[in-house]
Amino acid sequence: GENVEQHPSTLSVQEGDSAVIKCTYSDSASNYFPWYKQELGKGPQLIIDIRSNVGEKKDQRIAVTLNKTAKHFSLHITETQPEDSAVYFCATRTFQKLVFGTGTRLLVSP
Amino acid sequence: GAVVSQHPSRVICKSGTSVKIECRSLDFQATTMFWYRQFPKKSLMLMATSNEGSKATYEQGVEKDKFLINHASLTLSTLTVTSAHPEDSSFYICSARGGGMAYEQYFGPGTRLTVT
Numbered sequence: 001g002e003n004v005e006q007h008p009s010t011l012s013v014q015e016g017d018s019a020v021i022k023c024t025y026s027d028s029a030s031n032y033f034p035w036y037k038q039e040l041g042k043g044p045q046l047i048i049d050i051r052s053n054v055g056e057k058k059d060q061r062i063a064v065t066l067n068k069t070a071k072h073f074s075l076h077i078t079e080t081q082p083e084d085s086a087v088y089f090c091a092t093r094t095f096q097k098l099v100f101g102t103g104t105r106l107l108v109s110p
Numbered sequence: 111g112a113v114v115s116q117h118p119s120r121v122i123c124k125s126g127t128s129v130k131i132e133c134r135s136l137d138f139q140a141t142t143m144f145w146y147r148q149f150p151k152k153s154l155m156l157m158a159t160s161n162e163g164s165k166a167t168y169e170q171g172v173e174k175d176k177f178l179i180n181h182a183s184l185t186l187s188t189l190t191v192t193s194a195h196p197e198d199s200s201f202y203i204c205s206a207r208g209g210g211m212a213y214e215q216y217f218g219p220g221t222r223l224t225v226t
Contacts, residue, residue, distance in 0.1 A: 043220045098205075102152075
């Protein structure tokens with residue numbers, strides 16, 4: 001089955017810096033790659049996604065890049081703010097199931 | 111994005127009793143709903159997938175007689191934890207996806223279950 005690896009597990013940055021989280025996957029049939037932000041005690045919130053026919057997508061301060069050949073995709077957050085502090089999960093979809101990465105705890109210090 | 115609600119947000123029950131958790135898609139019709147379980151500081155673990163009007167498909171290792179799932183309408187799915195035990199204490203999260211070519215999957219706020 002699909003295996004999704006996510007790095008780093010924790011990431012500490014200063015406010016205003018950029019943050020990058022990377023994921024690799026194993027199943028070449030995966031065709032959808034969402035990113036979720038989860039705050040403590042809450043459910044995951046979809047923040048951006050990309051489909052397999054696109055290499056990059058941007059929405060204000062966040063962007064996702066996809067390299068299907070290498071089977072990896074990344075989340076980029078620019079001009080980080082303290083409210084960006086949360087756990088971020090990447091995921092892939094094969095058929096109708098999402099498979100999640102292990103999560104990255106992002107801490108943005110003022 | 112679309113909104114998914116869950117009720118209750120927190121529940122405490124005694125060992126041996128059953129607990130029902132409701133999941134609703136508020137502004138879209140959810141052809142497929144998913145139930146996840148999340149342990150502290152861990153990723154989400156898929157328990158089961160349900161399509162409206164059909165029996166749920168459970169992941170390997172998940173007891174279908176213990177975790178009863180009903181997806182009776184396009185906006186409502188329920189998870190009933192039967193004969194709950196302390197080891198069932200966890201954060202349960204539902205998720206919903208629309209039909210057709212819908213890619214996006216939206217999550218509810220989660221339900222914290224504590225079994226005493």
